[in-house]
Amino acid sequence: MTDQTQKDFLVEESLRRRSELSSPENRLDRMIEIRAVEGKLQSLFNDGFIRGSTHLSNGQEAISVGIAATITTSDWVTCTYRGHGTALSLGVTPTAVVGEIAGRVIGCVGGLGGSMHLCGVEVGLLPTFAIVGAGYPVAAGAALTAQYQGTSDIAVAICGDGATNIGAFYETLNLASIWKLPVIFVVENNLYGEYSRIQLTTPIEDLAQRADSFAMPGVIVDGQDLDAVMDAMTAAVSRARAGEGPTLLEMKTYRYSGHSRADQANYRPAGELDEWLLRDPINLYAHSLGISDAELEERRRVINAEVDMATEVALASPEPPIADLFEFV
Amino acid sequence: MTDQTQKDFLVEESLRRRSELSSPENRLDRMIEIRAVEGKLQSLFNDGFIRGSTHLSNGQEAISVGIAATITTSDWVTCTYRGHGTALSLGVTPTAVVGEIAGRVIGCVGGLGGSMHLCGVEVGLLPTFAIVGAGYPVAAGAALTAQYQGTSDIAVAICGDGATNIGAFYETLNLASIWKLPVIFVVENNLYGEYSRIQLTTPIEDLAQRADSFAMPGVIVDGQDLDAVMDAMTAAVSRARAGEGPTLLEMKTYRYSGHSRADQANYRPAGELDEWLLRDPINLYAHSLGISDAELEERRRVINAEVDMATEVALASPEPPIADLFEFV
Amino acid sequence: MPKLRMREAVIRALADELESDPTVILMGEDIAEAGGPFKATEGLKEQFGARRVRDTPISEMGFLGAAVGAAATGLRPVVEMMFIEFIGVALDQLTTEACKFRFLSRGKLNVPLTVRASAGAGLGFGCQHSQMLDQWFRGTSGLKLAVPSDPQTAYGLLRAAIRDEDPVIILETRSLYGDRGEVTLGEAGIIPLGKGSILRSGSDVTVVALGQMVKHAAAAIQDGQIDAELIDLRTLIPWDRELVLESVSRTRRLVIVEESPYSGGWGTEIAAEVSRELFGQLLSPVHRITLPDTPVPYAASLESRYLPNAEVIRSQIDAYMTSGLSPEPWWRLEGLARA
Amino acid sequence: MPKLRMREAVIRALADELESDPTVILMGEDIAEAGGPFKATEGLKEQFGARRVRDTPISEMGFLGAAVGAAATGLRPVVEMMFIEFIGVALDQLTTEACKFRFLSRGKLNVPLTVRASAGAGLGFGCQHSQMLDQWFRGTSGLKLAVPSDPQTAYGLLRAAIRDEDPVIILETRSLYGDRGEVTLGEAGIIPLGKGSILRSGSDVTVVALGQMVKHAAAAIQDGQIDAELIDLRTLIPWDRELVLESVSRTRRLVIVEESPYSGGWGTEIAAEVSRELFGQLLSPVHRITLPDTPVPYAASLESRYLPNAEVIRSQIDAYMTSGLSPEPWWRLEGLARA
Numbered sequence A, B: 001m002t003d004q005t006q007k008d009f010l011v012e013e014s015l016r017r018r019s020e021l022s023s024p025e026n027r028l029d030r031m032i033e034i035r036a037v038e039g040k041l042q043s044l045f046n047d048g049f050i051r052g053s054t055h056l057s058n059g060q061e062a063i064s065v066g067i068a069a070t071i072t073t074s075d076w077v078t079c080t081y082r083g084h085g086t087a088l089s090l091g092v093t094p095t096a097v098v099g100e101i102a103g104r105v106i107g108c109v110g111g112l113g114g115s116m117h118l119c120g121v122e123v124g125l126l127p128t129f130a131i132v133g134a135g136y137p138v139a140a141g142a143a144l145t146a147q148y149q150g151t152s153d154i155a156v157a158i159c160g161d162g163a164t165n166i167g168a169f170y171e172t173l174n175l176a177s178i179w180k181l182p183v184i185f186v187v188e189n190n191l192y193g194e195y196s197r198i199q200l201t202t203p204i205e206d207l208a209q210r211a212d213s214f215a216m217p218g219v220i221v222d223g224q225d226l227d228a229v230m231d232a233m234t235a236a237v238s239r240a241r242a243g244e245g246p247t248l249l250e251m252k253t254y255r256y257s258g259h260s261r262a263d264q265a266n267y268r269p270a271g272e273l274d275e276w277l278l279r280d281p282i283n284l285y286a287h288s289l290g291i292s293d294a295e296l297e298e299r300r301r302v303i304n305a306e307v308d309m310a311t312e313v314a315l316a317s318p319e320p321p322i323a324d325l326f327e328f329v
Numbered sequence C, D: 001m002p003k004l005r006m007r008e009a010v011i012r013a014l015a016d017e018l019e020s021d022p023t024v025i026l027m028g029e030d031i032a033e034a035g036g037p038f039k040a041t042e043g044l045k046e047q048f049g050a051r052r053v054r055d056t057p058i059s060e061m062g063f064l065g066a067a068v069g070a071a072a073t074g075l076r077p078v079v080e081m082m083f084i085e086f087i088g089v090a091l092d093q094l095t096t097e098a099c100k101f102r103f104l105s106r107g108k109l110n111v112p113l114t115v116r117a118s119a120g121a122g123l124g125f126g127c128q129h130s131q132m133l134d135q136w137f138r139g140t141s142g143l144k145l146a147v148p149s150d151p152q153t154a155y156g157l158l159r160a161a162i163r164d165e166d167p168v169i170i171l172e173t174r175s176l177y178g179d180r181g182e183v184t185l186g187e188a189g190i191i192p193l194g195k196g197s198i199l200r201s202g203s204d205v206t207v208v209a210l211g212q213m214v215k216h217a218a219a220a221i222q223d224g225q226i227d228a229e230l231i232d233l234r235t236l237i238p239w240d241r242e243l244v245l246e247s248v249s250r251t252r253r254l255v256i257v258e259e260s261p262y263s264g265g266w267g268t269e270i271a272a273e274v275s276r277e278l279f280g281q282l283l284s285p286v287h288r289i290t291l292p293d294t295p296v297p298y299a300a301s302l303e304s305r306y307l308p309n310a311e312v313i314r315s316q317i318d319a320y321m322t323s324g325l326s327p328e329p330w331w332r333l334e335g336l337a338r339a
């Protein structure tokens, strides 16, 4: 395959992967896939295969999959540097994600962007944002396009708890409320912004409350429970599509790893991680589907093997040619 | 008098003027003075004597005087381009205010700043801010100095209703709350931001509510009633001095004039101004002090004459020498 | 050809683009109901409706960012920043986000966004409302910046900006809004970005100016005693290298007139490039006439010295031509400042 | 003299100033408990307490602005901007507020504020976390900007910045944090702002560099085959005019090595000024070695070409010396881009 055919194939594959999420089993598999890809990324980093930074979303997979499963490919999503889960859920392939982070031409941005800048225009993923808060107003703008053009499309902005302390968050909520934009603000409250526990930076506990200042519904959601995420999203999506305006969804969740690759997360109280592991989104969902531990293991095995293969394909792809540096300015 | 002696005199005079506010009659007179100075400024502008822009605070005098009367000269205040009332209340003399706006060396910034940039370091007024929202974090910083140095000083940030839609507002409230800074955020809700009625830009009515997102008390105050302003300030000031943290005070008020000098305020519904004039802060306070209409007229006459004289002194002062352009960079 | 004020030319450019392209929308503070603080959007809300001409809350990060998102997904927003200083609270969205979208999507997305801002000194607005601030935008790949000098360029550059596929900033010198001039409307009136214009041909010295300095530079040389070639740069980023180099290769002398500080002013880039490309061919060093390195003062007497006027420009050009050297700026001659 | 990594030199500078002046405080995201994302504040909270070394929420406008207010009223805050790009959401507080306070109080107030930020390319952080962005600060009167090139300059410039009475930004090139070198501590180690340093004397060409380019420029000429004089500029705003002019007046050739784009890069200002002051005395045009006008690419192979390295610098200097002309940059030679 030429690089171009390869790329076209990946786009088609992204769309197909997205459509798969209508099935519960596939949603489970996608969560497993995210976990597998991130495990792979961590070891590639550890082995010095890839450089820069990386921000794992392990523990938060239900949110990514729940969002992707409740919106369409013509809806737009803005997300942060912690975007592996979102990209994979929306449909971007493991090869395109790993390829990007390895700086290969097969990557979803052809190796120009890197770990913090995934993108999947065909499945609605705008280039992910490495500046905290920057994705909020951009999502509102995407929602404005939909509202203006009279389509029923919506936009979703995904950010962390720490990002609710930055000005752009408030300005966007206000604007979205005044203009009744079809946009959903998803706050992944994983209790930490980098190495700081939320209590050290934020004087309230439930961030959903911050919607009140803008006469906007703010909903607290169990982010470890895929069904709860989907229910909350579905309600917010219908509200948005019906022209009733924006919603803020606070997803209570946890990241299992540190903030970025070097971080051992020693600042976490002992036992906290273990407690959250008891409510692992993959296990919870598998059980709710009546899937046995053995079957779950088998699924993990299969998916891990697929991710291994995808990684090989990604790493076999060349680095981008120097002309690419100048072509997309 | 040389310019320098003139200036020293004005500084002393500012301090004296500030101390006057302990008496209710003087507070009344100060409100009358603000109204008089702004009337003078408007006519100087109309006559082409002075240029640039100007933002009158007529109708809002009780807030300015109420703030100045409840804090000390070692407390710090940040204020906006709509700062005549605040500057005069804090003690800056009419000569220094008019002189600044006329671009004269006798002005409180020696004619370098202009209408939007009054300043009175000796009475705690930091250079006023022409960028909406910019004064919020600076006030928090002044409060941090006090907290750090263990003095009982506090800071007050004064902004408009429209300014509660800008990011710096929220970032500052959050920071002030987390750090329990001795700062008071005063929102002069005069129902308009430039030519836009608040409903067109802000989806809630009571801006005090916006304190909730930061676990901060938010209090609605009748901004036309000097006693109410002083009561609310006094409570917030003691809270701040006691180390209990920041407070948001929403002062309900109204500006009688347009946003700036050219604005005829045609966007206001008929009758709205008239209704607010019924609750004019000067009249209300005069009545509460048992001062008759005749006596009030007499006070106005005397003060107008003083302001006329102050204006003459200001206009007799020369423009600043060119060396000043380079001396304070 | 109608005679229009510059602010009216802006209105016409916006109206013509709103008319010809249904994806064009306008946003900004008080631009709709009130017609804009400088009346540069007057009547557009009445003509095109509140759906297309939108008032915003005071949230520069919010609405500039929303414009970025809208532009990336199918609209062509034109944002008004009332004073260019206000982008100091929202620069991220323009330079770090919008200008990176094409790159970060490997060409799949682009951001056809226009930011109009009033800018410049001369009207007594004080030091936070009187700057040009083009330096904030230099060195950002993917960004263009133009500065009209009269009603025609205001019309033509703005239309070109709105049609451009990438982010463009137009700095409208506030003091020119009331100036009148004949304006060619329609397609013929559109002025391509990146192209300067020779306003007067001459053979002894090239004078390059931008924005309101064009008018003052023109006045400075209008008596014809110096045979100067006057170039209105029109677009600063990217500036018209070919035109300037061609002109200076003939005149062998260059004076740049900038509303920009001596240190870090935009003329340094042109001076550097011309000195490099025409090394050994210049009769005199490139000379820059700039603002002093100070905040913009308020008092009329100071502000009028702060901003180069025709008289100062003339005397500087005279000194340049006579001495063959780059004369010192007035503040050095008067011993007021070193830089 | 201890041998320290650059990040350790930063810690020592901060500790020494915290020690010697009780009004010095530090603020930034994750600088206290966690010791800083680059460990450039490690141990300081333990040593000086949480009152003086403060973690902040993610609110650049909020905490930078608070630092401005604190500085104006009696403290000497040192703010860490984790990556210089983040000041894109808070530029207003530095350039439009802090740098105007002295002027707007007619000298009664000043803002002794230091902003430290990590900056620069080379580590695979992608296009929103790899820029220098010094252009955002040029042309702002009252502001200084320095860029250390090694542990000693990191120590010395930072201490000078904290003692300065006005706002100073220090751009710490991230890729140098791990570099080790001997550091003179104490008063003797303080390096005045505004002064460059001749690292190697030479008579055929002056090479001016800044930040991590100093190391690469030094490597490029280390074999001594070219008799180059190497200047580490150290402070970019204001740059050391006297030193550079004196050197170039001897060598009559100048090469500037910049981690800054070709268009709008900081070298334009030096090139303009040198071309003006030494008009007729230069043997060759001033030559700039810069970044291309593109975003910072991620892939290692691209990023390593994006950033000038010793080899490229050497071959450019060779071409410059041989031809007597300013050679074209590689992207023009390879037909990849015009600018």
Ligand SMILES: Cc1ncc(C[n+]2csc(CCOP(=O)(O)OP(=O)(O)O)c2C)c(N)n1
Residues within 6 Å of the ligand: A082, A130, A131, A132, A133, A159, A160, A161, A162, A163, A164, A188, A190, A192, A193, A194, A259, D029, D058, D060, D082, D086, D089
């Ligand atoms: C404006 C800005 N400030 C700071 C940073 C550095 N930074 C990157 S991620 C992060 C923490 C964000 O925390 P949160 O919003 O909770 O998201 P999470 O990483 O937990 O998903 C910080 C401070 C940044 N990228 N942008």
Ligand SMILES: Cc1ncc(C[n+]2csc(CCOP(=O)(O)OP(=O)(O)O)c2C)c(N)n1
Residues within 6 Å of the ligand: B082, B130, B131, B132, B133, B159, B160, B161, B162, B163, B164, B188, B190, B192, B193, B194, B259, C029, C058, C060, C082, C086, C089
């Ligand atoms: C960041 C910024 N955006 C916009 C402006 C222009 N502007 C000046 S005053 C004003 C209205 C402010 O309204 P409000 O906060 O209600 O204060 P008021 O003028 O009513 O006292 C606006 C939009 C500005 N100065 N700064």
Ligand SMILES: [Mg+2]
Residues within 6 Å of the ligand: A160, A161, A162, A188, A189, A190, A191, A192, A193, A194
């Ligand atoms: Mg978090």
Ligand SMILES: [Mg+2]
Residues within 6 Å of the ligand: B160, B161, B162, B188, B189, B190, B191, B192, B193, B194
């Ligand atoms: Mg208001």
